[in-house]
Amino acid sequence: MPKVLLDWFYVAVFAVVGTLMAVLPLVVVWLLAPRADLPQKTITYESGVIPFGQAWAQFNVRYYLFALVFVVFDVEVIYLYPWAVVFRQLGTFAFAEMLLFLLVLLVGLAYAWRKGALEWV
């Protein structure tokens, strides 16, 4: 197996062992821990009163605008990684290009800021 693949293979084995580490205790606990599900006991906790209303409501998630901005930025940040690695080989032209790219990013951030997308309303 080539070196690169071998390392990935190690990672995969580690992932499997790690998952077992998480699942096995759950099984052990399932077998060992006592259970006593009384109806009063399983009521959802709401500071000591019977819960009213549903938690699964159409809740006002105020920061979905943050989420939109995030998606845009996160994708662009991913583009920066390969550039950063081979930056030295690419020379000044790539540098200028990337500056332009970052400038666009900054303008985008400034626009979102100005439009109030970064305000928690």
Add this chain to the structure above:
Amino acid sequence: MALHTEELMLNMGPQHPSTHGVLRMVVTLDGENIVDVQPDIGYLHSSVEKMMENRTYLQNIALVDRGMDYLSAMANEEVWVLACERLGKIEVPERARYIRTIMLELQRISSHLIWLGTFGIDLGAFTAFLWAMRERERIMDLFESATGGRLHHVYFRLGGVFDDLPEGWTDRCAEFCDYFLDRLPEYDELLTGNPIFLARTQGVGVLPRDTAIALGASGPVARASGVAYDVRKAHPYEIYERVEFEVPVRTEGDCFARYLVRLEEMRQSVRIIRQCLEGLPGGEIRSKVAVTVRLPKGEVYARTESPRGDLGIFLISDGADRPYRVKIRAPAFSNLYALTEMMRGWKVADVIAILGSIDIVLSDVDR
């Protein structure tokens, strides 16, 4: 954005880590913003006022001690004996009045320390709490050696105090004053100068001056909103007219102002204690009052400045050995009125900060 969303009704309390007892708040949320807050009280109602009608005047000292604001027992005892003494025209020896003032101010510091610590916890600064407890422990020790009780003292009596101060107590008290003033700057370093603390408290939960007056707020809450009113100055009792102290007043009306007012009050309390210790006269500590004293027929209203604000007792006697009717004016209850006003428009996280800054004790609110 015309996106249809629902408001979420969130219940905070009575079983909640930081509603300071068993206060229940029904918070209506839009996102994390507060649309409305409805405080729901009464979980700790113990009908102290009714119980007092069935106990003698002396027995009632023990009752007001724990039935009301349990963090400032001395202040409760004071207002009760003050009402009785005024109705019965009972003389109090000079030494007892000095001792009472010292105890009251120590109690004020200890109560404010608890507030300071829990306010820190409310904002997530856990260390402040344990530091405040460290200082309070010293006061508890002082109380214990003088009265035998740490939280509930039953120390004041009609016409004086139960017992004289033990040997060396005044020295230890003076020592505490020095120690405490040394420690106070630590809180400035930990909280006052902390940018996060400032961001969480400055401008948050503003109570305008007019609203504070209209809602009957008193004590540090009112003084932080620019109401320069202190019962100790306006209607002096014990020896407050003879000692020098300032009443700290701020005009911002936000959580930070309430914090600063209480911090300064602790400094002023130390100042009062030092003056009392200096001028402490000798002599009797209690005038002769029968155990089952009968107060003359009539009514009286006594008011004091408890750590939480204007604490009053209205007492009616029909000449028997126990009161006919007692009405307690609890400062925490009146201050709680301002809650909804202060909270509207703020965020879930601020609920706790604002509630903490009022400094309520639920047994004082519900009685």
Add this chain to the structure above:
Amino acid sequence: MIEIAIVAVKSALLLFILLTACAYMTLLERRLLGKFQVRYGPNRVGPFGLLQPLADGLKLVFKESFMPAHVDVIVYWLAPAISMVTALFVYAVIPFGPEVMLFGQRVPLRLADVNVGILLVLATSSVGVYGIILGGWSSNNKYSLLGSLRSSAQLISYELALGLAVISVVLTAGSLSLVSIVEAQRRVWFVALQPLGFLIFLIAAVAETNRAPFDLPEAEQELIAGYQTEYGGFKFAMFYIGEYVAIVTMSALLTTLFWGGWWGPVLPGPVWFVLKTLAFVFVFIWLRATLPRVRHDQLMALGWKVLIPLGLLNLVVTAVIVVLRGT
């Protein structure tokens, strides 16, 4: 086949060490908080309380396995497992030391040297937040819901800052492999070249691990226990392990990316690595003992209006310097 066995044993050993380290981190944290707060902390179980984590672990295993009514059953059980597994997974690629000679063989002190190591770390830790979001949502509890919503908002705000700080390091080192990044710090540690990047990464790391002063998703004073409210027993422990492993991860990353990894005088490499990581763990605990909690909008403002612009600026400055030095 024997290969798989060796790697499996190696993995299990690494995980065991890691979990033990995390268990003792809880003890360290409680003892240190005790010192900060002029009290003792747990010192009764075993000498210096050293057996306390064991007692805690046993208690959590034998605690009633409790599930509230009205939960989404599958997601409710899945969430803590996601939280824990993703936190552990990161350690596949973190290098603890250079190659050492052991029984006449060259043994690298790491599990794998993947060419996109740092990307893998960032990606995995982002998946980890699913544990929190799903756990909070499936509980059907309002506090949990608010807690998990906060958590997701916090994560997306700080992941960008974290990423930008990392890119500056990648620029300086010229590689995505964590091993190469450490190798590149043989002479100068990157904290000297990237002081701003280090600060951005430190703040973002604290926010990513939901630690004080950014511990909003589990803000006890407001949301009871946030997303953990309806969890108890071992399921709670898994969230807890996830959180503590994440702290160790971030401390290890800070060491690897900015403080020269295993490089250091006199002492052997792995010792230096552990020492530096411990120092950052201490910083995490120190912060918790000192600072109050920020409010949500303040947190978002700090992320978007301060850290991200600063991160971009740092990136540009770094690129310019690299270009100037290259030509």
